[in-house]
Amino acid sequence: MGRPEKAESLKKSLDDNIQHVKETLGNSNDIVIREIRIGKEQEIKAGVFYTDGLADAKTIQSYVMESLMLDIRETDMEEKLSRNPLIHLKESVLTIGSLQDVSDFDAFFSSLLSGDTLILVDGFNQGFALSTAGWEDRGVQEPTSQTVVRGPREGFSENLRTNTALIRRKIKDPNLWMETKVVGRVTKTNVSMMYMNGIVNDKVVEEVRTRLDRIDIDGILESGYIEELIQDETYTPFPTVYNTERPDVIAAGLLEGRVAILVDGTPFVLLVPALFTQYFQSAEDYYQRSDFGLLRMLRYLALFIGLLGPSLYIAITTFHQEMFPTSLLISLAAQREGVPFPAFVEALMMEVTFEILREAGVRMPRAVGQAVSIVGALVIGQAAVEAGIVSAAMVIVVSITAIANFSVPAFNMGISIRISRFALMGLAASFGLFGITVGLIAFVLHLCSLRSFGVPYMAPMAPFVLADQKDTIFRLPQWALFSRPRLISQKNVIREQNPPTTKPSLRKGDSQ
Amino acid sequence: MLLCILIVVLVISTGCWNRRELNELAIIMAFGLDKAGEQFVVTAQVVNPGQVAAKEGGGGRSPVVTFQKRGDTIHEAIRKITTVSPRKLYGAHVRMVVIGEDLAKEGFGEALDLLSRDAEIRTDFFIVVAKEEKAEDVLHVLTTLEQIPANKMYSSLEASANAWAPSATVTLDQLLSDLVSKGKHPVLTGIQVKGDSETGGRKENVETIDSPVRLQYSGLAVFKKDQLAGWLNEKESKGYNYIRDQVQSTVDDVICPQRGKLALEVIRSKTEIKGKVVNGRPQIVIDVRTEENISDVECSIDLTRNETIQELEKLGEQSIKDIIATSVHKVQKKYKVDIFGFGEVIRRSNPQYWKKVENNWDQEFADLSVQVKVDVKIRRIGSAGNSILNELKE
Known part of the structure; x- marks a missing residue:
């Protein structure tokens, strides 16, 4: 369906209009078209249009139909109505909140299909759209993607x-x-x-x-x-x-x-x-006392573990064995005895298996979800190690990485970290720690080059804004969050002016 | 797109050039260096990870294996080991280097270069001398408690240096700087195999409560440059460590005024050596200050009296003085090499004088006048008052 070059205006004859609507909508049977007659002599012919399911049937019944067909009978309105029906209907008859004039079919259809009720009167090339939209929706429920322990439980809905x-x-x-x-x-x-x-x-x-x-x-x-x-x-x-x-x-x-x-x-x-930092902030950081904000540091740590875990393991075990404490090296070497793959392939296998499991876990119907976790735990955790395909240490690394990844509050940032992880694993496998370092430098450069609607993505860390550090890696107490983030907007920056909370001072005569 | 291809080519063609998987490594824990004629004999003690890691043990195999090859140079010998070892040797985790006595007598200087030059080998291992043994025999002894003998040697050396004093933890850097210094000759700890070294390498050695063959540190080896000059006994070794301010903690015995003995635990010790030149003769003053606890009273003595404590402090001072004097005397008279670094002290205090004597310092050292001042403070007498011996006697 293409947009008509110029909106086609409504026709004078109601029948023509009805005919046009039916044709355009292909006689869809959820479009309700009622022809009614209003007035003392029933001389005004009008059409009521609405989409069943989108428009609230009760509203139409009590505020449109009743008003038009019953309530105005035997009142002096009828007199006036017959003279200038459109204006009188609008001004005095229809007991509904929101009303709009409609003069062309474009507006007509978009109103109709948004749940409005339209009234056309025979002999006029104009009508009204009454907002009667009302349909079944999910209502306000608890958000599932970002949960908090303390904080409001309402989430947006589809409406x-x-x-x-x-x-x-x-x-x-x-x-x-x-x-x-x-x-x-x-x-x-x-x-x-x-x-x-x-x-x-x-x-x-x-x-x-x-x-x-x-x-x-x-x-x-x-x-x-x-x-x-x-x-x-x-x-x-x-x-x-x-x-x-x-x-x-x-x-x-x-x-x-x-x-x-x-x-x-x-x-x-x-x-x-x-901004980048925003993805590591959770609503709850602000609802719990400020020391809870220290947990944000944990999320940044999780970022690094999630990003670097497997690649560091690969780099150190295949290039820089001298960095391990001797006893750790021996125990890792013992675990790797008999593992047929290089550490990189081993890590890649485990990571891919895990990603598949996770993807399956997200898409699976809830009822079978448990089966996935059992298979996953057995396959990834135990059987692979016992069969000697992967080493136990690798399972630990992969699990820590996965859990670290989950602790990033924003799901889409988690995906970014997952993707980047594989690139760094490749670099680690071919160049060791040098590769990781080069990769990290490239990431930092890339991050610093990003902008979101003109604001540097890494703000307030690059460019460094001292005042905004109060709510970046940790969160200071409420009274210290005196200004809005500097780079988002320069207008109206002062947010609050509270002195630090103090103990009440001892007054004279107070006993301890 | 071109950039992507370039990156991929770059990664594929240049990456992985010294990649080694953990299970491709033969991790060397200890090197033994011996001399056979003109050739070096290198013994490498390599860990067998599968046997060491707890869970998978019990295969009945030895936790370590040794590989041995001889070559004209050390590196040649090490590389030759690949003909007997299934994996390439990996030297970053070497804990101990043992020098055989024969090599030590001839001079081990040539053997050290590889250890300091090779980038792979970390220089934080300890160097010891096999006393009356070949290095390979030392590396052929299985040990209990620590499964890896090299680890046993390492931690035992550290523990004895920290708690008992007559051994010295010498790392490569220290050894090299002692070797090139004119005012100090190196000292290494000696290690001995107690028992028949043949059975030391068998599993039986670690299957009994009382291992028939053990490794034991015994005293210090005195070197003249890189050549072994002789040995110090335990007491003299302790004296050496007092002078070098390397005593962390030790136990000194004191003869009680009446009869019996008493042990003093040194909890802190600080030594300062001052050098001066008096009438053209160099003089050394050693000032030792220790804090001690009374740890073991095996005689009847009244510890509750202040005078007793003072008397014990005197005795303790005398005891340390004796230890140091014996040590200095033996080295001066018997070996005539300045292992104490007195030359360095003189050099620092009087560089002009040092210029004159530096080339024949060892003669000067032999008749150097050394004064020893000891100050002992007894801090605590432990969690008991007088010894029960006092009442036993009555």
Whole structure:
């Protein structure tokens, strides 16, 4: 279905209109078309259109049909109605909140297919769209991808309106602005940008706007489509657009001056600009006392283990055996007695097996999930070692790497680390520690070259911003988080002004 | 795309050039160096990982194997070992280098170059001399507790140097700097095989409570440059370590005023050597300060009195003085080589004088006047008061 060159306007005759709608929609039987007559003499012919399932039948019944067919009878409205039905219907009859004029078929169909109820009156080439959208959805549930022990349990749902409401409920400020666009020629998906006016960097908003406008695609089925179409850099393993299911994370991002992009039909909301450090922060870092923020360091450690674990093992066991303590070397050598493959192949086998298991675990129906873990534990853990195909130490290395990888809070960053790990393993196998070092330098260079909507990806570490170190590798107490991240936006940087909490001083007369 | 191909080619064509899997390595734990005629005999003690690692043990095989080859140079001999060893030797984890007595007498200087030049070999191993043995015999002894004899030698040397004093942990760097220094001759610890070295290499040796064959450190070997000059006994070795400030902790015996003995545990010891030239004659003053605990009272004595403690301090001082004096005397009179580094002390305190004597320092050393000052402080008497012997006697 291509977009018509120029929107075809509605016709005067109701019958013609009905005919056109039926033809265009191929007589789809979920489109309900009711022809009714309004007025004292039943002289006004009108048509009511809606899509069954998308429009809320109850609303239509009580606020549209009843108003039109029953409530106005025997009132003086009927008189006026017969003279100028359109205006009177709009102004005095229809007891429904939101109403829009519709004059062409383009608007007609997009309203109809979004769940609106449309009313056309015979003899007029105009009508109204009444927002009666209401369909079954999942409702607000606990987010499954980013869980916390302490913190709000609500997560975004598939309904755009619910999602914007969830954010509005957190930030009740007139400066929380929203712009909605329709993206996707066929799917006509609603995409909303939300930002805090006065905090956000206007250039970033403008950039997001232009990038969204640039999108020309038939369908948007998930925010991932948008992410890939607006991200800064495609040829990188690292994500430059953050996504989350949690309204509190989005609210926090908005308060830091970021822009949220909500896409209808998915609970995953995008947040830009996204920085590298953001992927190692969890919402809970801010909800527990600040010493909990020290756990962030653990996540950075996990990053390095997840990235370097197998490659360091390969490099040291095949090139730099002198680096091991003697007794460790002997015990590793003993484990490797009789292992037929070089350490690299061994590591590669284990890593690939593990990745397959993990992939299977994610895609499998829940009911068979247990079978996977049993097979996995037996195959990876025990049988492979007992059969002498891999050494026990390698199993330990692979497991630690895997667990370290899981402790990175953002799933998409975890994927980046997984991919990079294999590259480093190859380098380690061919050049030893030199290869790893060169690989790491290349990674750092690459990371420093990335930008997310104009903001350096490695900020606040490169470029180094001292003030932002308060919430980078660790988190200082709330009262010390006085300013917003410097590079996200330069407007309205002061966030809070609290003195450090103190003990109440001893007053005179107080006894100890 | 071109870049990708280039990277792949680069990795494939240049990588892996000295890659060695762990199970392709013969990890050498100890080297033994001997001389046979004009040739070197190199014995390498190689670990058998499968036997050492706990779980898979019990195969009834020896935890280590030795390979031996002779060659005109050390390196030639080591490489020749590949004709008998299934794997290439790997020397980064060498713990001990044992020099046979014959080689030591002839001079081991030539043997050290490879050890310091080869990039693979770390220089943190200890060097010892086989006393009245060939190095290979020392490496042919299986040990209990530590499965790998080289490890046994290493940790036993460290432990005895730390807790008992008459051995010296000499690493390659130290040995080389002693060799080239004009004011100090090297000293190495001697190791002996107690028992019949034939049975030492058999499994039976480690299957009994009381191993018939053992390795034992016994005293220090005195070198004149790289040639073995003679041996110091245990007491003299301890004296050497007192002078060199290498005593961490040890036990000194003292004869009680009445009868019996008493042991003093040295818990801290600090030695300073000062040198000066008086009337054209060099003089050395050795100042030892130790802190000691009374650790073992085997005589009846009243420890509760302050005077007793002072008396014991005097006795302790005398005892250490004796130890040091004996040691100095023997080296001066018998070997006439300055192993104590007195020459270095003189060089530092009076460089002009040193210039004059440096070339015949060893003669000067023989009649050097050495004064010993010892200061002993007794800190604690242990967790008991007077010995029960006091009451036994009554």
